[in-house]
Amino acid sequence: MKPTHIEHIGIAVRNLEESISFYENVLGLKCYAVEEVKDQKVKTAFFMVGQTKIELLESTEPEGPIGKFIEKKGEGLHHIAFAMEDVGEALKEAESNDVRLIDKMPRKGAEGLSIGFLHPKSTNGVLMEFCGK
Ligand code: ZN
Secondary structure (H helix, E strand, O other): OOOOOEEEEEEEEOOHHHHHHHHHHOOOOOEEEEEEEHHHOEEEEEEEEOOEEEEEEEEOOOOOHHHHHHHHHOOEEEEEEEEOOOHHHHHHHHHHOOOOEOOOOOEEOHHHOEEEEEOHHHOOOOOEEEEEO
16 A cells, blocks of 8 residues: 555644744744644644645643653654555555554544554654554
8 A cells, every 4th residue: 555645744842832833924834723632642733735734743741752752852853644545454564564563553643534653663763654534
């Protein structure tokens, strides 16, 4: 299975409000959604750039995945999400190619989409997400 496009790029930020203002005032993009994903202990903000979204991620708890990431590496590029027609199938296919998975089964992400992460150890240090319906 091949991705149809880059669905979004996830960026870890310390302060969602301040970061939204950069994207709106400097890049002229409009934040069209702010959503809390309890499961991942994050608050997200979305911008559309062509077919691709920018997803800003602020941790709601220091021990959440984004909180730990910022603590270790600071703010910055967190993950790249590929749009997949069938996330479950795409994960299975990756696994059958000996790719280490973080999620063996799709789970629910922001915007009600199915998501699944591949382990950065298998993807040149880039946290990769499959994302779809
Ligand atoms: Zn994502």
